[in-house]
Amino acid sequence: MKTESPHKEETVLKGIPASPGIAIGPVFVFLKHAPVIEERSILPEEVERELGRLEQAITRSHKELRKILEFAEKKLGEDKVKIFEAQLMFLEDAVLFDAIYARIRSELKNPEFVVHDEIGKYHRIMLASKDEYTRERANDVEDVRNRILRNLQEQRAISRLEGSSVIVSQNLTAPDTVILSRNEVLGYATDIGGITSHTALLSRALKIPAVVGLKTISHTAHDAERMVLDGYSGVVVLNPTEETVKRYEAKRARYQEFEARLTGLRDLPAETLDHHRVELSVNVEFEQELEFIKLQGADGIGLYRSEYLIVGKEIFPSEEEQFNQYKLLAETMYPKRVIIRTFDIGGDKLMIDSVKESNPFLGWRGIRVMLDKPDLFLEQLRAILRASTRKNVALMFPMVSNLKEVRRARKLLDEAKHQLRKEGIPYDSRIKVGVMVEVPSAAVIAEDLAEEVDFLSIGTNDLIQYLLAVDRGNDVVSNLYQEFNPAVVRFLRRIIDRGKKKGVWVGMCGEMAGDPLATILLLGLGLDEFSVVPNMLPEIKKIIRGVKYSEAQKIAQHVLRMKTEDEIKDHLKSMMKKKFPDIPIG
Amino acid sequence: MIQCEVTIKNRAGLHTRPAALLVKLAAKYKAEFFIEKDGIEINGKSIIGVMTLAAEQGSKLLLRFSGEGEEEACQALVDLFGRGFDEK
Numbered sequence A: 001m002k003t004e005s006p007h008k009e010e011t012v013l014k015g016i017p018a019s020p021g022i023a024i025g026p027v028f029v030f031l032k033h034a035p036v037i038e039e040r041s042i043l044p045e046e047v048e049r050e051l052g053r054l055e056q057a058i059t060r061s062h063k064e065l066r067k068i069l070e071f072a073e074k075k076l077g078e079d080k081v082k083i084f085e086a087q088l089m090f091l092e093d094a095v096l097f098d099a100i101y102a103r104i105r106s107e108l109k110n111p112e113f114v115v116h117d118e119i120g121k122y123h124r125i126m127l128a129s130k131d132e133y134t135r136e137r138a139n140d141v142e143d144v145r146n147r148i149l150r151n152l153q154e155q156r157a158i159s160r161l162e163g164s165s166v167i168v169s170q171n172l173t174a175p176d177t178v179i180l181s182r183n184e185v186l187g188y189a190t191d192i193g194g195i196t197s198h199t200a201l202l203s204r205a206l207k208i209p210a211v212v213g214l215k216t217i218s219h220t221a222h223d224a225e226r227m228v229l230d231g232y233s234g235v236v237v238l239n240p241t242e243e244t245v246k247r248y249e250a251k252r253a254r255y256q257e258f259e260a261r262l263t264g265l266r267d268l269p270a271e272t273l274d275h276h277r278v279e280l281s282v283n284v285e286f287e288q289e290l291e292f293i294k295l296q297g298a299d300g301i302g303l304y305r306s307e308y309l310i311v312g313k314e315i316f317p318s319e320e321e322q323f324n325q326y327k328l329l330a331e332t333m334y335p336k337r338v339i340i341r342t343f344d345i346g347g348d349k350l351m352i353d354s355v356k357e358s359n360p361f362l363g364w365r366g367i368r369v370m371l372d373k374p375d376l377f378l379e380q381l382r383a384i385l386r387a388s389t390r391k392n393v394a395l396m397f398p399m400v401s402n403l404k405e406v407r408r409a410r411k412l413l414d415e416a417k418h419q420l421r422k423e424g425i426p427y428d429s430r431i432k433v434g435v436m437v438e439v440p441s442a443a444v445i446a447e448d449l450a451e452e453v454d455f456l457s458i459g460t461n462d463l464i465q466y467l468l469a470v471d472r473g474n475d476v477v478s479n480l481y482q483e484f485n486p487a488v489v490r491f492l493r494r495i496i497d498r499g500k501k502k503g504v505w506v507g508m509c510g511e512m513a514g515d516p517l518a519t520i521l522l523l524g525l526g527l528d529e530f531s532v533v534p535n536m537l538p539e540i541k542k543i544i545r546g547v548k549y550s551e552a553q554k555i556a557q558h559v560l561r562m563k564t565e566d567e568i569k570d571h572l573k574s575m576m577k578k579k580f581p582d583i584p585i586g
Numbered sequence B: 001m002i003q004c005e006v007t008i009k010n011r012a013g014l015h016t017r018p019a020a021l022l023v024k025l026a027a028k029y030k031a032e033f034f035i036e037k038d039g040i041e042i043n044g045k046s047i048i049g050v051m052t053l054a055a056e057q058g059s060k061l062l063l064r065f066s067g068e069g070e071e072e073a074c075q076a077l078v079d080l081f082g083r084g085f086d087e088k
Helices: A044-076 A078-091 A094-107 A111-127 A132-152 A174-180 A198-206 A217-223 A242-265 A287-296 A319-333 A367-372 A374-386 A403-423 A440-444 A446-452 A460-468 A486-501 A519-525 A534-545 A549-560 A565-579 B016-027 B047-052 B070-082
Strands: A011-014 A016-019 A022-030 A165-169 A185-190 A210-212 A226-230 A235-238 A279-284 A300-305 A337-341 A393-397 A432-437 A455-458 A505-508 A529-532 B002-007 B032-037 B040-043 B060-066
Touching: A011 A217, A016 A198, A022 A185, A022 A217, A022 A242, A044 A078, A044 A094, A044 A111, A044 A132, A044 A174, A078 A132, A078 B016, A078 B047, A094 A111, A094 B047, A111 A132, A111 B047, A132 B047, A165 A217, A165 A226, A174 A185, A174 A198, A185 A198, A185 A217, A185 A226, A198 A210, A210 A226, A217 A235, A226 A242, A242 A534, A279 A534, A300 A319, A300 A529, A319 A337, A319 A374, A367 A374, A367 A403, A374 A393, A374 A403, A393 A403, A393 A455, A403 A432, A403 A446, A432 A440, A432 A446, A440 A446, A440 A460, A440 A486, A446 A455, A446 A486, A455 A486, A455 A529, A460 A486, A486 A505, A486 A519, A486 A549, A486 A565, A519 A534, A519 A549, A519 A565, A529 A534, A549 A565, B002 B070, B016 B047, B016 B070, B040 B047, B060 B070
Parallel strands: A022 A165, A165 A185, A185 A210, A279 A300, A279 A529, A300 A337, A337 A393, A393 A432, A432 A455, A455 A505, A505 A529
Antiparallel strands: A011 A235, A016 A210, A022 A226, A226 A235, B002 B060, B032 B040, B032 B060
16 A cells, blocks of 8 residues: 555646647636535425525525626727626526515425426526527526525635636636636636637636637546646647646746747737738727737737627627727727638528528538628618728628629618718728638639629638638647648649739738747738737737848749648748747747 | 507518617506417517517507506507618
């Protein structure tokens, strides 16, 4: 029999890096388990006491929810918190609770059982609804019920943690991510989710390191005491040895020091040593990120994901609401440019109607949806036009797969302009219009598209998925999702060349634009604009400023001749190590 | 008791906001208020009940009022549906 305390074995897991940063600390496994309810009879003289207990549980639940709402409002703005409203209203439903009180009196059953049973009736009906919105509200009903039951059982709310820890969960919803962040959260690690999931987007906005798609971490981490989470590489180490901890502490220090040194770059242009200037802008989904972006010295917003206006909303945002948001963006960034992408819904993103599709990525999404909803599309185009009066707004269409779609969208834009003119409302009559190149067919006809628009913006996330026929959210094949696949590199060259030959500028707003390993290659291929996640901006700027354009062109030519992804990556890695030994890669 | 049929005009249907408006307005009247749709009847003063109906744009609802002030209540609620819940 061993006498010394056994050290648990170090386990290394690899997931998808979702938000940069390194977290080292105690593990907190966030479990959302359904409460266990027993049916129990009570004596008539116990009724009042039981009712009092229930009343207290409701009051406590109400307090908890209010707190969550206030916190979310502060952190994300009043607009993004409508998700929580329905839950509060359920909790204030006097008819519902009168029925529950009455049943406890007449049936002489414990409140846990009656609450579970009575609210369960509504939950079941909603869950069976054909209406997607109602099915989502069923989750709210369940959440409210579980909150009351937990308070009845006088259990602590799991969203409150003592001290700081790395949160591990099977899945984190957008509200979970927000609510938990009021604790000292060092990082998030989840079983499921991809880089474009809401957990990933929110943790980036909150600047909390995160790794998602870890498959089984919520089980594996169960008895781990401590962990290391590397949001740059996607590596998670459970029960790290002292040596591992030291290694990651050193990495973290290196990054922090590096980031501090980058702050001096803020007001310098993204220009190569031989004075080739490119535009370095950022991708934005939340207006709260704007302050941060200004600090980092971006040339503008290269992609505003307008569909985030719909997050947590029950109806489509009105023209007025959209106008206010776009106007705010345009004014905050002025005189820098803001490119608004029209609603990109469908695929894995939000749907306005419930449509069952066996293959949503090849289905009703992006411009296809908006062209089928011309009234909604017109409202959005009007709102964008109205916000363009200072001439620093541009717009682009997502998921275009043929020229006809561009023509139809432009026709609607003309109609919106015509309406505004008639109404005497000002707008920028020469607003720039672009197309996202993210479907292979659009890449093939890039020259034709370029003839009808002012710019092209390459969306690499979808383009790579479609080109390589790989769903990167699918764990089984996600390793085949290769940014540096020779087919991808050659395809990019084709798009950039064809676009530039027709005299339009070509940008990139996919993740690849923010990958330091790709920067010199993209520069050398002739990319005019890089739109990156805000966190990566200083790093990319430093690389651009540290190389000659002529040299980048040579490197690109060399890479274009390579035949495997490994070859390309090895070459770029060793080049980066030589030229930028202090820039962390992968 | 009086009853009348209404059709949902607003785009969102009986989602959280409109459902809240409906329940709030109904609470101002003493009359009992029930809503029926597709054979399901719920108390019109209960938000969880109203949302259970999953009533979308174009659906028809039967409103039933009984008791003190039933006519005024009916008038006010029908009016709210008619205005499309003042949805912008």
